[in-house]
Amino acid sequence: MTEHMPSDEISLDSDADPGPAAAPGPLPSDWNPRGPRARRDALAVYDSMRARCPVARGPSGAWTLFAHADVVAAALDHETFSNGVSRHLQVPNGLDGPVHTAFRALVERFFTRERMTALEPVVQRVAADLVAQLRVPGPVDAVELGARYAVRAQTAWLGWPAGLEDELLRWMQDNRAATRSRDRARTAEVARRFDAIIRSLTRARRETGDDAPEDVTTELVRERVDGRELTDDEIVSVLRNWTGGDLGSMALCTGVVLARLADHPGLQERLRAGVPDREFDQVLDEILRIDDPFVVNRRVTTEPVTVGGRRFAAGDRVFLNWASANRDPRVFGDPDAFDPAGNAPYNLVYGIGKHVCPGRPLATLELRALTRAVLAGTAGIEPDRDRARTRELPPVGGFAAVPLRLR
Numbered sequence: 001m002t003e004h005m006p007s008d009e010i011s012l013d014s015d016a017d018p019g020p021a022a023a024p025g026p027l028p029s030d031w032n033p034r035g036p037r038a039r040r041d042a043l044a045v046y047d048s049m050r051a052r053c054p055v056a057r058g059p060s061g062a063w064t065l066f067a068h069a070d071v072v073a074a075a076l077d078h079e080t081f082s083n084g085v086s087r088h089l090q091v092p093n094g095l096d097g098p099v100h101t102a103f104r105a106l107v108e109r110f111f112t113r114e115r116m117t118a119l120e121p122v123v124q125r126v127a128a129d130l131v132a133q134l135r136v137p138g139p140v141d142a143v144e145l146g147a148r149y150a151v152r153a154q155t156a157w158l159g160w161p162a163g164l165e166d167e168l169l170r171w172m173q174d175n176r177a178a179t180r181s182r183d184r185a186r187t188a189e190v191a192r193r194f195d196a197i198i199r200s201l202t203r204a205r206r207e208t209g210d211d212a213p214e215d216v217t218t219e220l221v222r223e224r225v226d227g228r229e230l231t232d233d234e235i236v237s238v239l240r241n242w243t244g245g246d247l248g249s250m251a252l253c254t255g256v257v258l259a260r261l262a263d264h265p266g267l268q269e270r271l272r273a274g275v276p277d278r279e280f281d282q283v284l285d286e287i288l289r290i291d292d293p294f295v296v297n298r299r300v301t302t303e304p305v306t307v308g309g310r311r312f313a314a315g316d317r318v319f320l321n322w323a324s325a326n327r328d329p330r331v332f333g334d335p336d337a338f339d340p341a342g343n344a345p346y347n348l349v350y351g352i353g354k355h356v357c358p359g360r361p362l363a364t365l366e367l368r369a370l371t372r373a374v375l376a377g378t379a380g381i382e383p384d385r386d387r388a389r390t391r392e393l394p395p396v397g398g399f400a401a402v403p404l405r406l407r
Contacts, residue, residue: 031056033064033296033319034182038394043291046324047335055308062317063310064296068328068346070307071320074299076353081299081318083355091237093355102225104358107238110216111361119157123366126152127373134406136378139387142402146254146370147172150247153366158243159215160201167197172247176400180393198239202232246359252293252398253284253367258374259389259402260287262381267338272375281364282340284371288349290336292323293398297351322348323397380407 031049032038038045049056050066057063065071074081078096086094092103130149134140151168155161171194178186205212205221212218220238223230230238261268271280296319303314312318327335331346350357357363374381387403 031058031064033058034394042295042391042394042397043323043327046321047327050324050328055310057310060317062319063307063312064319064321065307066321066324067308068325068331068348071322071325071348072352074307074318074320075351075355078354080302080305082302083299085298085300085317089233089237090241091234092358093241100354103234104354106223106225107358110220111358113361116361116365119362120365120369122156123153123369124373126156127369128377130370131373131377134377136406138406139384140404140406142258142404143251143255143399144401145258147247147251149254149370150250150366153250153369154243154246157362158217158239159213160217164197168247171197172251175244175248176396179396194240194244195236198236198243199232202235202239242359246363249294249363250366252392252396253288253363254370255399255402256291256293257284257287257367257371258381258404259399260291261371262383262404265380268375268381271371277368279340280368280372282344284364284367285347285349286338286340286343289326289332289343289347290338291398292326292349293392293396294349295323295395295397296321297355322351378406381405382407
């Protein structure tokens with residue numbers, strides 16, 4: 001998932017009466033986005049910080065916004081809160097202004113309704129084949145299932161060889177470990193490995209010219225923006241976002257969704273009985289709102305600005321905490337109350353504004369196809385009482401492992 005919601009505007013009206021907003025007070029000395037408390041129970045810490053100090057500065061000097069209104073306002077203020085946060089090329093999510101607009105238009109052409117309709121039977125077949133290979137009855141790790149499915153669905157969409165599956169799965173494991181380690185050299189090495197995979201595929205298409213396979217990757221290689229061909233670095237950046245981002249995202253989403261269904265048999269039965277796609281998708285989005293695996297996006301301020309009574313200087317780093325905003329009682333009332341249709345207009349799982357995730361149609365299609373395939377291929381999904389779930393560590397949300405039993 002590249003850029004971090006359904007529309008560029010959002011209504012903040014709510015029937016809930018949340019009481020007064022928290023007033024700015026002393027900055028807490030114990031706020032650490034990756035500290036021990038956040039590692040033990042990140043959602044509880046975010047809920048606490050949103051109530052105590054909705055705009056907080058961490059030990060690195062970066063600010064975090066926890067409240068729904070503040071996150072939305074910053075995400076929609078593209079002038080003051082820039083996406084140019086990395087020294088590395090990130091297309092389109094690290095771009096601003098007209099350059100971003102041009103690349104965003106290019107990327108969105110790959111996620112139209114027509115394209116997703118044509119792709120749907122492909123990902124449905126991938127999901128059904130994978131579920132048919134599971135041992136039923138038997139155990140399964142929902143995150144591992146999601147990872148393998150993500151690789152197969154993405155390679156089918158992009159036209160990549162099926163032989164890359166094991167290599168991409170190893171890369172996902174190494175990338176997660178590197179991210180947790182916070183070792184820049186290790187992270188850079190993992191990134192170089194992934195770029196090498198992509199460059200080998202794009203180079204082959206350039207070399208074969210008109211004989212290149214007619215697939216999404218070849219189409220991207222032949223694309224133009226502002227009348228010129230894309231550079232190799234731009235193509236690699238787009239594909240890195242589509243694949244590197246989506247592989248991990250789909251694994252995390254699968255873990256959260258199947259964990260919820262295992263814990264709530266009534267919801268599982270409701271979906272087994274058959275619901276329209278729109279309702280099914282709202283259920284998926286609501287599950288992800290309550291336990292959002294996409295925790296934060298970065299911004300950098302271009303000028304001084306005040307948020308929640310705190311004064312930011314130009315050049316300050318800012319984190320938009322989507323996971324906290326999606327649980328704000330001023331918008332959702334009880335954040336754990338399950339209301340897919342009612343909460344849909346305020347759900348920020350896929351972001352908001354110009355940088356809303358353009359790959360949302362694909363991610364939703366893939367997650368719906370896999371969830372339906374698991375439901376169709378089993379009589380029940382239950383928690384595995386003999387194996388404990390483990391949480392991912394900030395800055396990643398969701399689960400690292402979700403052991404389940406399939407009936």
